Amino acid sequence: MITIDFVYALALFSGGALICLFGIWCLARQQQKKEMFLNPRFIWFCAVCTYSYINTKDEAISLCPRCGSYNRK
Numbered sequence: 001m002i003t004i005d006f007v008y009a010l011a012l013f014s015g016g017a018l019i020c021l022f023g024i025w026c027l028a029r030q031q032q033k034k035e036m037f038l039n040p041r042f043i044w045f046c047a048v049c050t051y052s053y054i055n056t057k058d059e060a061i062s063l064c065p066r067c068g069s070y071n072r073k
């Protein structure tokens with residue numbers, strides 16, 4: 001039987017958990033990036049108050065959530 005120190009086992013376990021968490025975090029980040037990259041046409045830029053926002057509903061004209069002015073693509 002292999003004998004390992006309790007501290008060593010604990011370090012190994014916590015290290016594995018950390019690696020798992022890091023992997024999940026990386027995957028989530030990649031997915032978020034992909035979503036952002038797929039929808040560049042939903043990102044609007046207000047010409048009045050220079051506010052950048054996301055609007056997925058409108059295609060041609062969008063209402064700025066900050067100053068309320070209409071913006072065209």
Ligand SMILES: [Zn+2]
Nearest residue numbers: 046049064067
């Ligand atoms: Zn605005």
